[in-house]
Amino acid sequence: MTLLITIFLPMQVIAQEEEPTNETSSNSHQSDSAQAWLAKMSDAVKSLNYTISFILLKPGADSQPYLWRHGVNEAGLEMEQLNQLNGPGREVVRIGNKVSYFEPNVPPYSLQSSIINGPFPSEFFQRPEKLMLGYEFIMVGRSRIAGRAAQQIRIISKDKSRFGLNVWLDQETGLLLKMNLIGQEAQLLEQIQVTGLQVTKEPDPFFAKIEPGMLPEVVNFNPSAAINSPWTIKYLPKGMTIVKRDLRRLSGSGEVVEYIMLSDGLVDISVYIQDRSNSKPQDNLVGTVQSDTLLTIEHGELNITIIGKIPAATANAIAKSIQRII
Amino acid sequence: MSQKFENLSALVDGEDSTSTSSSSHVLDAVKNDAELQLKWKSYHLIRDGLRQELPANINFDIADRVAQALESEPAILAPKKTWRDLPLVGTVIPFAKQGGQMAIAASVAVAMIIGVQQFNQTDANQPFNAAPPIPGIQGGLSPVSFDQTRAIPNSDGVEQRRRINAYLTDHKQQLRFKTMQLNNDESTILDLNIKNEEAQSDIVENTPQ
Structure with a gap:
């Protein structure tokens, strides 16, 4: 079934925009192009039995060590575990497309999803083809990471509107060894450094202990009705699309806002639109919270807030492009 | 000497x-x-x-x-150059002035827990998801205490900091919940397999009783 997806998705991408030479095929691992390496990565992430220890570094925050395990059982069912090793312990377990969260102070719950949206861009690992619309892939060369031979690939946005990414993939398996999120002045914004990688023939014994029937219930969201918003975003960075849009009440402040999520397959951006006539006056702000950029401005009759891993100038351009259409 | x-x-x-x-x-x-x-x-x-x-x-x-x-030492702790490049510079107040990064991050962690709890207990935001927006008077959904809070001068920025925390919390929550929305289209094949799996495991669960 994983094969089906890998073959199916590139076709979608090609349908959306003509890609002159770069058709990825999941079998072209021998070739040395960046696309082939990323295809190898996504294939390995989905099909191998592995245990990876990595450390996540963000500016202004303590480093966070994680344990990441993945296995495929005889029935072809994918199992995945992500465990935060410092502190009281947060654990996410995925069996097939049921993702269960176990966290302190919160009753465990499950979501219907085929990826863990963890500290790393899972969507990028699973389907890097999605990035071909907005990013360019450049082979950089080989180096040694976490004691293993690694292949470095640089990923930069075609219209320079987003941060760049440097990834190092294991020469042998194609799994991730290191990932740097790079700002526009080449400063390091976020880093994942793998410290241990084991690929095994059988899934880790941990997965045998999980009883799928004992996992918490799936929380069901009622699909929100398509909203008929009077606002439109005129400028989207290349490759970005609206993946979600609804009216929602913020649990923190109780205010009602229009919510739009933009995604390019690597970064997700939240856009909050609020009519100024019924919200409190606010100052224009721009800043960073760890590796997220936060921008909140008054624009026409709106208060607009944008959060995500994008340069502030891009966030500003998106905010300023919001217009009334009704 | x-x-x-x-x-x-x-x-x-x-x-x-x-x-x-x-x-x-x-x-x-x-x-x-x-x-x-x-x-x-x-x-x-x-x-x-x-x-x-x-x-x-x-x-x-x-x-x-x-x-x-x-x-x-520069007075502003946030990266200087990037913000200067922005056209909105004149009107922007650096984040550092509004309270440290750490303070915000910490309160996000707390708020995140609360947020998820709320989410689990009730469908509090459900009516708002479903409510059809009425152009022009979307504000009809504002909390009752709205007018009172507005009368209080807002110059210290506490109110805004709270709102930013609410946005940050919501952003984190949205990222976590995003996956399912995305996978609806492609997960049908997976779904079938999983349903079989789950059906089997249910049987295993029930037999001892």
Whole structure:
């Protein structure tokens, strides 16, 4: 079934925009192009039995060590575990497309999803083809990471509107060894450094202990009705699309806002639109919270807030492009 | 000339036993004499050296350097250049002024827990998801206490900081819940497999009873 997806998705991408030479095929691992390496990565992430220890570094925050395990059982069912090793312990377990969260102070719950949206861009690992619309892939060369031979690939946005990414993939398996999120002045914004990688023939014994029937219930969201918003975003960075849009009440402040999520397959951006006539006056702000950029401005009759891993100038351009259409 | 060095040396060595008035006299002299101040420093250094009390790293002029560093340190902690490039610069207030990064991050962690709890317990935001927006009067959904809070002057930014935290919390929550929305389209094949799996595991669950 994983094969089906890998073959199916590139076709979608090609349908959306003509890609002159770069058709990825999941079998072209021998070739040395960046696309082939990323295809190898996504294939390995989905099909191998592995245990990876990595450390996540963000500016202004303590480093966070994680344990990441993945296995495929005889029935072809994918199992995945992500465990935060410092502190009281947060654990996410995925069996097939049921993702269960176990966290302190919160009753465990499950979501219907085929990826863990963890500290790393899972969507990028699973389907890097999605990035071909907005990013360019450049082979950089080989180096040694976490004691293993690694292949470095640089990923930069075609219209320079987003941060760049440097990834190092294991020469042998194609799994991730290191990932740097790079700002526009080449400063390091976020880093994942793998410290241990084991690929095994059988899934880790941990997965045998999980009883799928004992996992918490799936929380069901009622699909929100398509909203008929009077606002439109005129400028989207290349490759970005609206993946979600609804009216929602913020649990923190109780205010009602229009919510739009933009995604390019690597970064997700939240856009909050609020009519100024019924919200409190606010100052224009721009800043960073760890590796997220936060921008909140008054624009026409709106208060607009944008959060995500994008340069502030891009966030500003998106905010300023919001217009009334009704 | 050498007499005043002598006096100072005696003071540093603790040998100036004559009287407190004479030591205060020497101290006054040190305060007003740059040359003596230099000597004061080096005598102490020599004394520490002789007593083997010197630290592993000696920072000469540390006070001067701290002062210098403070002088040249930018007042704003947020990255300077990027924001300057923005067209909205004039109206923007740097984040640092609004409270530290850490403070916001910490409150996000707390709020995140609350947020998820709320989410689990009720469908609080459900009516808002379903409510059709009415162009122009979307504000009809605002909380009742709205007018009261508005009357309070907002200059200290506490209110806004709270709102930013609410946005950050919501952003984190949205990222976590995003996956399912995305996978609806492609997960049908997976779904079938999983349903079979789950059906089987249910049977296993039920048999002991």
